[in-house]
Amino acid sequence: MKTYRIAVIPGDGIGKELAPEGMRVLDAAARAAGGFSLEYEIFPWGCDYYVQHGMMMPEDGLKTLSTFAAIYFGAVGYPELVPDDVSLHGLLIKLRLGFDQYVCLRPSTLLPGVKSPLRGVKPGDIDFVTVRENTEGEYAGAGGRMHPGQPSELAIETAVFTRAGCERVIRYAFELARSRPRRMLAHATKSNAQKHTLTFWDQIFDEVARDYPDVKTERVLVDAMAARFVLKPGSLDVVVASNLFGDILTDIGGAITGSLGLSASGNIDPERRYPSMFEPVHGSAPDIAGKGIANPIAMAWSGAMMLDFLGEKRAGALIEAAIRAVTAEGTTLTPDLGGTATTTQVTDALVAKVNGLA
Numbered sequence: 001m002k003t004y005r006i007a008v009i010p011g012d013g014i015g016k017e018l019a020p021e022g023m024r025v026l027d028a029a030a031r032a033a034g035g036f037s038l039e040y041e042i043f044p045w046g047c048d049y050y051v052q053h054g055m056m057m058p059e060d061g062l063k064t065l066s067t068f069a070a071i072y073f074g075a076v077g078y079p080e081l082v083p084d085d086v087s088l089h090g091l092l093i094k095l096r097l098g099f100d101q102y103v104c105l106r107p108s109t110l111l112p113g114v115k116s117p118l119r120g121v122k123p124g125d126i127d128f129v130t131v132r133e134n135t136e137g138e139y140a141g142a143g144g145r146m147h148p149g150q151p152s153e154l155a156i157e158t159a160v161f162t163r164a165g166c167e168r169v170i171r172y173a174f175e176l177a178r179s180r181p182r183r184m185l186a187h188a189t190k191s192n193a194q195k196h197t198l199t200f201w202d203q204i205f206d207e208v209a210r211d212y213p214d215v216k217t218e219r220v221l222v223d224a225m226a227a228r229f230v231l232k233p234g235s236l237d238v239v240v241a242s243n244l245f246g247d248i249l250t251d252i253g254g255a256i257t258g259s260l261g262l263s264a265s266g267n268i269d270p271e272r273r274y275p276s277m278f279e280p281v282h283g284s285a286p287d288i289a290g291k292g293i294a295n296p297i298a299m300a301w302s303g304a305m306m307l308d309f310l311g312e313k314r315a316g317a318l319i320e321a322a323i324r325a326v327t328a329e330g331t332t333l334t335p336d337l338g339g340t341a342t343t344t345q346v347t348d349a350l351v352a353k354v355n356g357l358a
C-alpha cells in the first residue's frame with residue numbers, strides 16, 4: 001500500500017482547530033477509497049513559535065519539509081503578538097517562494113444549499129477557477145523606504161514580471177482550461193495604465209495562446225473583471241491573473257460563493273520538484289478562534305485538492321461529494337452559513353458522508 005508523508009502546519013488561530021479536523025476527513029477518505037494511507041508529521045510553527053524563538057519557523061525549515069509529499073497548512077497570523085507582515089513573510093510566503101509554488105489555484109464554486117449574496121444566482125451558476133501567479137509580480141518585494149520621518153520620506157514598491165514567470169503560469173492556465181468542458185480562459189490585465197509590466201503580460205499571453213487554438217480566450221481589464229465576478233460569474237471558466245490581481249479577485253470569488261469558510265486553495269509546483277501546499281483561503285480568524293465554530297469545509301476541501309494532486313482522484317472526489325451532500329442537506333452548518341453546528345459536528349457529518357458514499 002502506498003503511504004504519503006504529509007507535513008501538517010496548523011499555524012495560528014482557527015488553523016490550530018481546523019488542521020486536526022481536516023486530517024479526520026482525509027483519513028476517512030483514504031480508508032474509504034483504499035489503496036493508500038497518509039502519514040502525518042505536525043510542525044508547531046507560527047506566531048507562538050515566533051514568541052519563543054524569534055522566528056516563524058526554524059532556519060532549516062524548508063529543508064525539513066522538502067522530503068514530504070505535500071504540505072497541509074491551516075492559517076497564519078496573530079496580529080496582537082506578531083505584526084502581520086512579519087508572520088506572513090516569515091512562514092507562508094517563505095514556503096510559496098522557497099518551493100517555487102508558482103501556481104495558486106483557487107476554485108469558486110457555489111455549493112448546493114448555500115446562498116450567494118448575489119440575487120438570482122443558484123448552485124451550478126458559479127463554477128470557475130482562478131489561477132493566480134504566486135511568486136513574483138507585485139509581491140516581489142523589490143523596493144525600499146528612504147528618509148524615515150522626514151518630509152521627504154518615500155516608499156517604492158516595484159512589480160517584477162519575468163518572461164519565464166509569466167509564461168509558465170499562463171501555460172498552466174491554458175492546460176487547465178483545455179481540460180475543462182467549456183475551454184475558456186480570461187486573463188486579467190491593466191495594460192491601459194501599467195504600460196511596462198502588463199503590456200508584457202498581454203504579449204506573453206497572446207504568444208502562448210497560439211499553442212492553444214482550441215481554447216477561447218479573452219482579455220479583460222482587472223477593474224472590469226472585478227465587476228464581472230459580481231455581475232456575470234457564470235460567464236467565467238478559468239481566469240489567470242498576476243499575484244496581486246489574483247489575490248483581490250479571489251476574495252470576491254469567495255464572497256459570491258457564500259462564505260470565506262468554504263474557499264480552498266492549492267499552492268502548486270506543477271513540475272513536482274518540491275512539495276506543494278494546500279490551505280484554506282481564509283486566515284486565522286482571531287474573532288472566532290477558540291470558540292469551536294469555525295467552518296471546517298475550506299480545510300477539508302483543500303485536503304481534497306491535495307489528494308487530487310497526489311493522484312488519489314477517487315478519495316479527493318469522495319470528500320468533494322461529502323461537502324456537497326452536507327451543504328445540500330443544510331442541517332449541520334456552522335454559524336457563517338446560518339447554522340448552529342460546531343466545527344466538530346460539521347466534521348462528523350463530513351466523515352459520515354464520506355463513509356456513506358464509499
Ligand code: NAI
Nearest residue numbers: 075076077078079084260261282283284285288294295336
Ligand atoms: P480571516 O480570513 O482570518 O477572517 C475574515 C472573516 O472571515 C472573519 O470574520 C472570520 O471570522 C471569518 N472566517 C474566516 N474563516 C472562517 C471559517 N473557517 N469559518 C467561519 N468564519 C471564518 O481574515 P482577517 O481577519 O483579515 O485576518 C486575520 C489574520 O489572518 C491576520 O493575521 C491575517 O494576516 C491572517 N491571514 C492569513 C492568511 C493565511 O494564512 N493564508 C490569509 C488571510 C489572512
Ligand code: MG
Nearest residue numbers: 247248251281
Ligand atoms: Mg488574500
